[in-house]
Amino acid sequence: MSLTADVRVDRGPMTVELDLEVADGEVLAVLGPNGAGKSTLLRVLAGLLPPDSGRVAVGPETWDDVLAGVHVPAHERRLGMVFQDHLLFPHLSVTDNVAFGLRTRGLGKSAARAAARDWLARVGIAELGDRRPGRLSGGQAQRAALARALVGEPALLLLDEPLSALDARTRLTVRAELRRHLGEFPGSTVLVTHDPVDAMALADRVVVVEEGRVVQAGTPSDVSRHPRTDYVARLVGLALLPGTGAGTTVRLDGGGRVAVAEETAGPVFVAVRPESVALWPARPEGSPRNVWPARLVSATPHGSTVRCELDGEVPLVADVTATAFAELGLAPGTPVWASVKASDVAVYAR
Amino acid sequence: MRIRSSVVLVAVAVGALSACGGGDDGVAATTTTATSDDGGLGGTLTVFAAASLTDVFTDLGERLEADHPGLDVRFTFAGSSALAAQVTQGAPADVFASANRSQMAVVTDAGLADGEPQVFAANVLQIAVPAGNPAGVTGLADLAREELALAVCAPQVPCGAAAEDVFAAAGVEAAPDTLEEDVRAALTKVELGEVDAALVYTTDVTAAGDAVEGIDVPEAERAVNDYPIAVLTEAPNPQAGAAFVDLVRSEEGRQALADAGFRTP
Amino acid sequence: MRRTREPGVPVPLLVPAVLAVAFLVLPLAGLVLRAPWGELGPQLAGPAVGQALRLSLVSASAATALSLVLGVPLAWVLARSRARGRSVLRALVTVPLVLPPVVGGVALFLVLGRQGIVGRWLDQALDVTIPFTTTAVVIAETFVAMPFLVISVEGALRAADARFEDAAATLGADRWTTFRRVTLPMVAPGIAAGAVLCWARALGEFGATITFAGNFPGTTQTMPLAVYLALQQDPDAAIVLSLVLLAVSVATLLLLRDRWLSRPGAAA
Numbered sequence: 001m002s003l004t005a006d007v008r009v010d011r012g013p014m015t016v017e018l019d020l021e022v023a024d025g026e027v028l029a030v031l032g033p034n035g036a037g038k039s040t041l042l043r044v045l046a047g048l049l050p051p052d053s054g055r056v057a058v059g060p061e062t063w064d065d066v067l068a069g070v071h072v073p074a075h076e077r078r079l080g081m082v083f084q085d086h087l088l089f090p091h092l093s094v095t096d097n098v099a100f101g102l103r104t105r106g107l108g109k110s111a112a113r114a115a116a117r118d119w120l121a122r123v124g125i126a127e128l129g130d131r132r133p134g135r136l137s138g139g140q141a142q143r144a145a146l147a148r149a150l151v152g153e154p155a156l157l158l159l160d161e162p163l164s165a166l167d168a169r170t171r172l173t174v175r176a177e178l179r180r181h182l183g184e185f186p187g188s189t190v191l192v193t194h195d196p197v198d199a200m201a202l203a204d205r206v207v208v209v210e211e212g213r214v215v216q217a218g219t220p221s222d223v224s225r226h227p228r229t230d231y232v233a234r235l236v237g238l239a240l241l242p243g244t245g246a247g248t249t250v251r252l253d254g255g256g257r258v259a260v261a262e263e264t265a266g267p268v269f270v271a272v273r274p275e276s277v278a279l280w281p282a283r284p285e286g287s288p289r290n291v292w293p294a295r296l297v298s299a300t301p302h303g304s305t306v307r308c309e310l311d312g313e314v315p316l317v318a319d320v321t322a323t324a325f326a327e328l329g330l331a332p333g334t335p336v337w338a339s340v341k342a343s344d345v346a347v348y349a350r
Numbered sequence: 351m352r353i354r355s356s357v358v359l360v361a362v363a364v365g366a367l368s369a370c371g372g373g374d375d376g377v378a379a380t381t382t383t384a385t386s387d388d389g390g391l392g393g394t395l396t397v398f399a400a401a402s403l404t405d406v407f408t409d410l411g412e413r414l415e416a417d418h419p420g421l422d423v424r425f426t427f428a429g430s431s432a433l434a435a436q437v438t439q440g441a442p443a444d445v446f447a448s449a450n451r452s453q454m455a456v457v458t459d460a461g462l463a464d465g466e467p468q469v470f471a472a473n474v475l476q477i478a479v480p481a482g483n484p485a486g487v488t489g490l491a492d493l494a495r496e497e498l499a500l501a502v503c504a505p506q507v508p509c510g511a512a513a514e515d516v517f518a519a520a521g522v523e524a525a526p527d528t529l530e531e532d533v534r535a536a537l538t539k540v541e542l543g544e545v546d547a548a549l550v551y552t553t554d555v556t557a558a559g560d561a562v563e564g565i566d567v568p569e570a571e572r573a574v575n576d577y578p579i580a581v582l583t584e585a586p587n588p589q590a591g592a593a594f595v596d597l598v599r600s601e602e603g604r605q606a607l608a609d610a611g612f613r614t615p
Numbered sequence: 616m617r618r619t620r621e622p623g624v625p626v627p628l629l630v631p632a633v634l635a636v637a638f639l640v641l642p643l644a645g646l647v648l649r650a651p652w653g654e655l656g657p658q659l660a661g662p663a664v665g666q667a668l669r670l671s672l673v674s675a676s677a678a679t680a681l682s683l684v685l686g687v688p689l690a691w692v693l694a695r696s697r698a699r700g701r702s703v704l705r706a707l708v709t710v711p712l713v714l715p716p717v718v719g720g721v722a723l724f725l726v727l728g729r730q731g732i733v734g735r736w737l738d739q740a741l742d743v744t745i746p747f748t749t750t751a752v753v754i755a756e757t758f759v760a761m762p763f764l765v766i767s768v769e770g771a772l773r774a775a776d777a778r779f780e781d782a783a784a785t786l787g788a789d790r791w792t793t794f795r796r797v798t799l800p801m802v803a804p805g806i807a808a809g810a811v812l813c814w815a816r817a818l819g820e821f822g823a824t825i826t827f828a829g830n831f832p833g834t835t836q837t838m839p840l841a842v843y844l845a846l847q848q849d850p851d852a853a854i855v856l857s858l859v860l861l862a863v864s865v866a867t868l869l870l871l872r873d874r875w876l877s878r879p880g881a882a883a
Contacts, residue, residue: 043781046781046784046785047784048781048784073784073789074781074784074785075783075784075785075786075787075788075789076787077785079785080785081782081785083778083782087776087778087779087781087782089779089782089783089797089800089801090801091800091801091803092800100783100786100788100796101786101787104787104788104792104796105787148786152786152787158785431846431847431848435850499729499744499746499747501829504830504844504847506844506845506848507844507847526831527747527829527831528747528828528829528830528835529829529830529831529832529836529844530829531825531840531844531847535825535826538826542721542724542725542728542730543728543729543730544724544728544729544730544746545747
């Protein structure tokens with residue numbers, strides 16, 4: 001049921017022209033600033049907006065083919081969509097919201113409700129089925145919205161900024177749950193977001209879109225290590241390291257330990273922004289808790305800074321000024337010491 | 351000079367204010383009467399008259415204005431009962447002309463008529479049918495036909511009261527489809543061809559021209575409607591009011607009324 | 616959740632608001648004060664009052680029902696369709712709001728009267744005559760009152776978030792299903808408010824009704840017509856009839872307000 005889409009949409013002064021493929025079970029993050037054309041892409045994939053040219057196909061089904069005059073309307077596409085502010089129908093109970101898509105596709109009322117309750121249990125809000133959406137918290141509502149999108153076993157799952165309306169704390173837990181559900185989802189997923197953390201944490205592949213065009217594509221670590229544009233560098237220069245938390249220490253899956261400011265426990269991601277990483281020619285004096293020996297793998301200048309990809313016990317990315325880069329005499333293969341303050345390390349549950 | 355111009359200013363201001371108030375024309379009338387220098391009629395004359403008098407009175411009003419350049423004649427044409435009600439509520443009229451004695455009685459009973467009202471015209475009912483008389487109406491008896499679309503005035507208004515008298519006198523059980531709020535509304539429905547017949551006044555048939563034909567009703571002689579007219583005790587401009595009543599009752603006025611289909615005494 | 620205290624009303628709003636209340640309520644108070652309470656019994660006992668009141672309620676309700684059936688879809692078209700000429704359509708639809716109702720009555724004659732464009736055909740082919748029937752009352756009231764409903768519902772539809780309709784589409788609902796199961800329930804308060812306005816306007820309708828439907832007790836004489844004609848002869852009777860109309864409409868509106876217009880309370 002893989003998705004292939006190669007579409008063009010004229011939006012006034014801007015043309016959105018995107019060519020995507022998403023395999024079964026794969027999560028593709030479309031990352032880009034506001035107005036880049038991400039939402040337009042999702043509306044086209046959903047069938048809410050006919051493309052001006054191109055094709056959209058999911059598995060053997062052609063959903064759009066402008067040349068052949070094919071346009072399958074949204075309600076005939078087997079897809080699920082989660083919106084930024086959940087868009088649960090306010091006049092229906094949570095259960096009836098989740099059952100809605102099953103009812104419109106002809107399932108009987110009690111069977112639809114049973115399936116809805118099953119899915120509410122899977123997203124962990126079984127006890128809230130009788131409530132109206134207005135009485136759910138943001139996180140609960142987004143879980144219900146996910147259940148509503150997945151209950152119909154869609155071939156394609158579209159996520160439109162699914163976490164951005166949530167507060168920071170809720171976002172962490174919902175993101176972790178979403179990651180789990182996406183792991184179990186057999187179809188293709190397209191996630192639109194402007195938050196690189198979402199993209200890094202949830203996606204198998206990332207495409208970065210600017211002004212309607214793909215400027216870079218690859219795995220999350222590829223993109224963050226080798227940013228092709230300034231925007232990408234600023235946006236996704238983030239080392240995301242899996243590990244297991246215990247107290248204020250995280251033992252990384254790839255070896256090494258990272259000291260963090262807050263207590264954690266269980267599986268987590270450690271995220272380090274490249275501007276937080278300081279490089280030293282020798283082990284620094286004083287007592288930074290996170291100091292690791294490393295070796296420079298590659299260096300990519302962007303703007304007034306140079307992005308340095310480091311290899312070692314803890315693989316990191318560092319941004320240093322061009323002057324510092326020259327003073328350190330860095331070249332691929334050069335050994336350096338990298339340090340990060342514990343308070344500059346972010347931790348996410350995974 | 352200085353004093354005089356400020357007087358004029360005040361007069362203008364008062365006039366404007368009373369115009370805004372929409373009620374008290376008397377102030378403006380008095381002011382302008384005072385400035386009239388030839389001793390003739392001036393100011394504003396307000397006449398409340400039954401709707402059936404619209405054409406004749408408008409014409410007579412213009413003649414009076416032509417004779418007295420300082421005079422401004424204003425009319426309110428409506429159902430006599432509505433006008434009588436307005437007069438008793440204190441409307442600033444100089445003259446009231448009713449389409450029947452009973453509504454004039456409302457005004458005289460309130461002590462608002464200056465002297466005995468004078469009957470200046472009479473009107474009789476006629477059957478009005480659309481041009482060509484599609485339903486073939488020949489007389490009052492036809493108005494009992496169920497399939498005939500018939501408009502009669504509501505019994506609460508004078509033409510309706512008269513119609514009831516005529517039907518009673520003739521022993522005809524009329525089958526109206528609608529009881530109209532005034533005679534013009536009944537006539538409009540004939541003109542539009544929406545009713546086959548209506549019982550209206552001769553004058554209305556005359557006024558409607560070619561669109562409507564009139565059929566005389568001998569039984570209507572039982573209910574001749576007299577039109578009384580009176581100057582009002584509260585008249586802001588009684589001189590002009592009296593002049594208008596005189597004009598209506600003059601040979602000139604009688605001729606105009608007769609042309610419009612009225613009978614004159 | 617703690618409720619914050621209601622702040623006071625600023626004086627520049629309070630004074631005109633009080634004047635507005637006085638302006639609207641004093642004439643009603645005048646009617647009540649001036650009413651011949653002693654004659655109330657005999658006046659109301661007459662069959663004409665009950666007949667006119669029943670006809671008014673039935674015809675205003677029928678006009679509201681007809682307005683709902685035709686007006687809600689029209690409001691949807693105005694709010695949601697992207698067809699050109701929508702603004703012209705909206706202007707045309709609101710014409711009855713500014714047209715003197717009597718002219719509206721004449722206009723109805725020109726279309727539905729015996730000599731009217733459509734009415735002539737109805738009369739000759741189907742032997743159906745509309746003027747001077749209760750049907751004509753309902754049509755005249757609908758003509759005058761439906762724009763109130765259309766405008767209210769269109770406003771409610773515009774205020775409603777159209778993305779809910781997108782969400783419904785992604786859940787397999789075609790536009791008709793979306794309209795029935797999502798749009799309609801979401802704008803229900805707006806529709807109820809529009810229907811109440813429409814009903815109130817229909818209940819008070821006079822000009823178009825007396826012109827197009829005429830005035831005949833039992834078939835076409837609604838309360839406003841009865842009031843107007845009573846005024847020609849017996850102002851006291853007119854006041855009594857007005858009070859009846861007033862009492863019935865206020866009672867109905869209060870009742871509807873409690874049942875329909877209050878926002879649906881949160882489920883326990």
